[in-house]
Amino acid sequence: MHQLARRLSGALAIWTVVAASGSAALAADVPTTPPFIEALPMPPSWSFRFVPYGWLIGMDGTQTVRGRSVKVDASFIDIVEKSDTLVALMGTVEARRGPFALYGDVVWTKIGVEGGNVRSRSPAPGVTGTFGTSLALDIEMAIVEIGAAYEVARSGALAFDILGGARYWYQEADVSFDIAGAVDIGDLQLAGARAFARSGSVDWLDPVIGARMRYAVAPGHELFLRGDIGGFGVGSDFSWQAVGGYGFEFATYQGITFAGVVGYRALSVDYAQGEGRRRYEFDMLQHGPILGISARF
Structure with a gap:
């Protein structure tokens, strides 16, 4: 009996040692903490920005309607003081996802320029007659830009984009003048002692290519500079644009960040079609300050 008890005690001791060794080995196989799993980066989401703005346009160049040309040299102040027609609707929108962005810009304006800021020039070949001393230009114009931009470089607060797209132009222009001397009025419209050349x-x-630079001066404050060229004989002979400005955030409401935008825009185009009495030409630099409010969400 005592011998059986001793055998059972020995077996129990051996089993205890084996069990303890197995538990230690199992504990060594199972990590005490879960392995680190690196989270995949979330793809960037789309952000949108809408900027209604005003462009205080001055004009410097030549307008030709039905072969009759006038030289225009008028600042925005001149246009405001001497015109009874000044209507405008302007805005830009941009959708960005990471380095890629889509943009659009619309300018619609109706401007009248009169007095000493409009001067007669020689008619086109095949058109005879002279203008009177009193001249006026009324022009309705729409400019629509669409395109895409891609951020190709970034260094700290400085980012550089390239862009490409198209710029669509629509115009209706009327040149009016007092009848003086011998004037060929066969293709003009008359109203009293005044003749009108209407373009219809x-x-x-125009295809457009360009670049844009953005610089974050401070959180919520950004300088921007954009330049582009276009036309290349496809639509106009040539066009160029330069825009520079400063944006500053001033409020956030329900997830929408509002910012003020101030800057300067210059847009030049040289377009012509037809000859003689069918000649239409718009060789003009339009330039002036821009003021707007940006909403980003």
Whole structure:
């Protein structure tokens, strides 16, 4: 009996040692903490920005309607003081996801320029007669830009984009003048002692390429500079644009960040079609300050 008890005690001791060794080995196989799993980066989401703005346009160049040309040299102040027609609707929108962005810009304006800021020039070949001393230009114009931009470089607060797209132009222009001397009025409209050369609808489409630089001066404050060229004989002979400005955030409401935008925009185009009495030409630099409010969400 005592011998059986001793055998059972020995077996129990051996089993205890084996069990303890097995538990230690199992504990060594199972990590005490879960392995680190690196989270995959979330793809960037789309952000949107809408900027209604005003462009205080001045004009410097030549307008030709039905072969009759006038030289225009008028600042925005001149246009405001001497024009009874000044209507405008302007805005830009941009959708961005990471380095890629889509943009659009619309300018619609109706401007009248009169007095000493409009001067007669020589008519086109095949058109005879002279203008009177009193001249006026009324022009309705729409400019629509669409395109895409891609951020190709970034260094700290400085980012550099390239862009490409198209710029569509639509115009209707009227040149009016007092009848003086011998004037060929066969293709003009008369109203009293005043003659009108009316263009009707004129439109064209220019391809555009350019670049843009953005610099974050401070959180919520950004300087921007954009330049582009276009036309290349596809629509106009040539066009160029330069825009520079400063944006500053001033409020956030329900997830929408509002910012003020101030800057300067210059847009030049040289477009012509037809000859003689059918000649239409718009060789003009439009330039002036821009003021707007940006909403980003």
